[in-house]
Amino acid sequence: MPKVVLVTGAGGNIGGGLVTRLAADPAYDRVIGVDTATPPKRVLNALGRAEFVRADIRNPLIAKVISAAEVDTVVHAATTAHPAGPSRRTVIKEMNVIGTMQLLAACQRSPTVRKLVVKSSAAVYGSSSRSPAVFTEDDAPRGLAAGGYAKDAVEVEGYVRGFARRRPDVQVSTARLANLIGPDVDTVMSRYFALPVVPTVFGYDARMQLLHLEDALALMERLVKHDLPGTVNVAGDGVLTLWQAIHRAGRIPLPLPGFSVPTAANVVGASRRVDFSPDQVKFLNFGRVLDTTRLKSEFGFTPRWTTRQAFDDYLAGSGIRSLVPVGRIAGLERVLARAVGSRSS
Amino acid sequence: MPNEAQVIPLHTAKRPRPATNGTNGTNGSGGSGGSERALAPVRKVRPRAGAAKKPESRGLLADAAGFLRRRLAGDYDVDEFGFDPDLTDNVLLPPLRLLYDKWFRVEVAGVENLPAEGGALVVSNHSGTLPIDSVMTAIAVHDNHPEHRYLRMLGADLVFQIPVLGELARKTGQTLACTEDAERLLSAGELVGVWPEGFKGIGKPFRDRYKLQRFGRGGFVSAALRTGVPIIPCSIVGAEEIYPKIANLGPVARLLGLPYFPVTPTFPLLGPLGAVPLPTKWRIEFGEPIRTDDYPAAAADDPMLTFNITDQVRETIQQTLYRMLARRRSVFFG
Secondary structure, three states: OOOEEEEEOOOOHHHHHHHHHHHOOOOOOEEEEEEOOOOOHHHHHHOOOOEEEEOOOOOOHHHHHHHHHOOOEEEEOOOOOOOOOOOOHHHHHHHHHHHHHHHHHHHHHOOOOOEEEEEEEHHHHOOOOOOOOOEOOOOOOOOOOOOOHHHHHHHHHHHHHHHHHHOOOOEEEEEEEOEEEOOOOOOHHHHHOOOOEEEEEOOOOOEEOEEEHHHHHHHHHHHHHOOOOEEEEEOOOOEEEHHHHHHHOOOEEEEEOHHHHHHHHHHOOHHHOOOOOHHHHHHHHHEOOEOOHHHHHOOOOOOOOOHHHHHHHHHHHHOOOOOOOHHHHHHHHHHHHHHHHHHHO | OOOOOOOOOOOOOOOOOOOOOOHHHHOHHHHHHHHHHHHOOHHHOOOOOOOOOOHHHHHHHHHHHHHHHHHHHOOOOEOOOOOOHHHHHHHHHHHHHHHHHHHOOOEEEOHHHOOOOOOEEEEEOOOOOOOHHHHHHHHHHHHHOOOOOOEEEEEOHHHHHOOOHHHHHHHOOOEEOOHHHHHHHHHOOOEEEEOOOHHHHHOOOHHHOOOOOOOOOOHHHHHHHHHOOOEEEEEEEOHHHOOOOOEEOHHHHHHHOOOOOEEOOOOOOOHHHHHOOOOOOOEEEEOOOEOOOOOOHHHHHOHHHHHHHHHHHHHHHHHHHHHHHHHOOOOOOO
């Protein structure tokens, strides 16, 4: 039986990268990337022998693509829980929820589909003061912002669970990815830390975990190639606090009362570049840390980049220059220490 | 591709303070001075730049500059609960230590009952209208324990909702009082502090002082049973009298979303002055550990056993309190 993989969201960070990686593996007879818009030339060229199909997963047409190509593995990477910039809520919600429903409906009808790999998000856990410090895969969502993108992610996972119940013969893997970052990734976090003055929520310092795009791709590839059913948290080891990250990037933090962050971001023009939806503000408020024990023990995957290394790699790769003269303080420190040293000798 | 995948450990048991700033290597003659400063006790460090401009405090200034550089470069470690030892040791503990040493003149007994390493659950009585007793217990543990262990405290969810306070709580190593966090800390081998009376204990009227309230639902016992760590009863005398709560303005409390709004002899009568606690003499005593590792594995799911151990811990603390009170001659002089 030929091995055929279909990847939705092929124009995105995860989808596009995954198509390229799978196309490089001769074990797969066909690799099909699907997206609503044709990706840029640069991405298309990188696809190699993979095929690109311009199709909308919100449309029943996707079922024809699956049945005609006799797809046996479907990777659903078209959902968005963290839009990078301001975006139209209804469009993204349609894509997330209706797209997932249509795709799963098509998979349920297909006699050839054997495996479903879903890119989910750690946003399903929400962010709140009442959450445990570290989320395991069994924790239920708490403190979700009403009508936010995180709610979509929870709904998407609900549909996936329903599908898994109805088609127990299909192996389902769900990866809850932490916020992505990397030198050439366009995500909400990479845009946020590139702002010269970074709006934060006054009186709070969120604990953040980041995931390097390369690690995210390596894990998704592993889920496609190996039989690893279940839900898994994916995040780089270690924690950075929001302020720590802002300082590492050499940006200037601007603490604002939580409710005023979106408005203030609007005033300084930051909201034209960065998404400041309620979910995102809650994340900046309380943050989120994932337990990755299952990822390491059961899924046999340890991210190569820790959170801090991933962030530093992003800083180095995107050419962000520090606005704070840390070097001068280090010099002052040396002078002061030397003064004491010479005095005591 | 990363040049080198260095793994930053999440749980380093003890983070040694960077004592000098590399002067020993660059300046040979300064070697003795450097090692001398390395041996200086932690409490002497005043990290705020400009706090001391006198010529004799140059070493401290260099340390302060180092601290400032680390903060501005984001070059410090924070664990998954948000605990920031660098900030705790250098900025947050020193002023509280003044309160501990000079104001409450805390005396500590039974430090030998705290384990040198590995997890343990310190269970204590709660009092004083504001949770100053928990902070003082944390300093008592850190400063008197031979390994200078940090007490990781479990706080009410209200703490983490309040701006600044919630942030400071996380930075000093506190986390939300929930089973998940408690068990995670205990299995990581941390010393965890819990005040099971909660708001009932801390907000009780002055006439009920030193009468232990109900110990919650005994969740702390199941956490200890599940992780097999000893429970160390801790009794605090002196905290009850710092803000004698003689009345409670219920409607104001409801309006502000607080569990109570205290009226003390000085608050709200004297306004902000009412926030100054009375200088009572404190005694903190750590009792003998109660072992939980010799129960069968299913013990944590046995409510009767949980209740029994809860009562045992509560009785131990109550009896110790009575004994300590009988020996106390003056509230302010001990």
